[in-house]
Amino acid sequence: MKNDKKMVEAITSMEVDFAKWYTDICKKADLIDYSSVKGCMIIRPYGYAIWENIQKILDTRFKELGHENVYMPMFIPESLLQKEKDHVAGFAPEVAWVTHGGSEPLTE
Secondary structure, three states: OHHHHHHHHOOOOOOOOHHHHHHHHHHHOOOEEEOOOOOOEEEOHHHHHHHHHHHHHHHHHHHHOOOOOOOOOOOOOHHHHHHOHHHHOOOHHHOOOOOEEOOEEOOO
């Protein structure tokens, strides 16, 4: 019981900081973990199982409405990002610029 109280104290109050509370809950439930890669989180097995169930439910609902799945490119050429440079400026510091494939420089 004493440990339960300590665990509850370690969780940020929703009213104080909702984003921190949500992260605390997900960490305590062993759904996620931090990665050494900035901006990336590890989705642990229970968290991934929840994600798969969400995908399954939504995929079924979307298909019932006549929607089809699509995959979008993971890599976008810099020239296309530059066309939207005002918009990109807000998240440019977080962009992972891929310049090499192995040891070979990539052309755009």
